[in-house]
Amino acid sequence: MKTVVGQAKSKSFALLFADFKEITKARLAVSVVFSSVAGYFLGADQLSLSAILLLAFGGYCMVGASNAYNQIIERDLDALMNRTANRPIPAGRMTVGAAMAIAIVLTLIGVASLYFLNAKTAMFGAISIFLYTSVYTPLKTKTPLAVFVGAFPGAIPFMLGWVAATNEFGIEPGTLFMIQFFWQFPHFWALGWMLDEDYKKGGFKMLPTGKKDASTALQIIMYTIWMMVISVIPAFGITGDLQLSVPAAILIFIMGGVMLFFALRLYTKRDNGSAKRLMLASVSYITLMQIVYVIDKYIG
Template sequence: MRREPKRAGSAKEAYYELTKPNITLMILISTALGYFIGGNGVSDYGHFLITLLGSCLISAGSGALNHFAESETDKIMHRTNLRPIPAGIISSENAMAFGLLLILVGSGLLYWLINPATCVLALITSLMYLFVYTPLKKLTWLNTSIGAIPGSLPPIGGWVAATGTMDSEAWILFAILFFWQHPHFYAIALMFKDDYKKAGLKMLPVIEPDGSRTNRQIVWHA
């Protein structure tokens, strides 16, 4: 059952929505999982919580910058036209400044209090999301598979935060998350294919409306 889009009732709610809380929660869970498995548990809870906070801020900031980048597209689609920027609650400039501030603070926490490698991984995730996956949505249906790469990096970041090394076992977590994302996002694309088509986004269900290839991709990656 589809949920109807809902307009944020206040500026506070709108800024919270800019952080893409559902995606940020997934980032936190996968980062925590990588940290826990890589470190064989949590021995320093302060270190663990700073890792999660820094990762959360970078993810939230990336979400806000994505709102900024896609504000014109969001105006077109029914499922997104009540988001904070197209709804006129927050200006594009304020959303961009908010996003950059969150990323700056999160990067500082990870770099200075955890380790530079964890910071670099988090920033690579952010940059790939914003400058590779987001523009590819208008160019190729492969955007889902390419976008799954930054979406699968957080557990490696958690692992590196806990251990200081990028062990081969961390890539198993990457692979699990990479394959899981395909059924999830293809199902969303099937549900909202008319919206995506209207906005000119090259999702797989848009370029082959009968859904056969999409269903095969879902089964293959499940």
């Protein structure tokens, strides 16, 4: 009997943990934490394990809170779409009250953790939650400009790490912000292209023209080019303490060229397969680009 009870408790805990990961979008949160830690490595003169852990923990809490608030607000719309119908709230596995409690606790813990680093880091973290929850989320059913608005909180993590390390905001974290800001447009529009039919079930307006057309594909190309240019600007010595060697800049530009290739392919083919390949290329780009920046700093 004890064995059966123990197995039941273990299964129940596993289900609760799975729902917690879903309500906080764990995979997305981890990728955001990775960006923040990369920014910290770029800004820090001396690495501090305690600071890295605080940044990672606080960052996860802030992203998790934003996603929980988002799923509370969009619970009825999530129920209409295939990709979100099985989320904890629309599937009935979690109450709105429980989700709200998770979101509030994560907000408080996240802000406090980042405040231990410095007040500016906590402020930017809180701003990202506010913009994502109170501006971006309501706009998604109103206008395609929601993606532009959402790019602001989405671009904060890379620069957040620099601010956490230096307690300063200047051209260096501003450049990191701009890199991730422009990257988001080809990434999310490729995702929006793939899931356009499903998004429309929930009334979301994710593509800039509202259609999977040449104009949308052309805008994806233009933002990809801007991303490539801004990603290598530190190699020209005009971004303060944020430096990039010429070999690293060439490598990053080539990686951006891979994204551009898939963006051009989407323009010519305009199919979901091309959009998926662009989306995957964008995920690889942002991760590898940050790794190259960090390696270049420490071996340069």
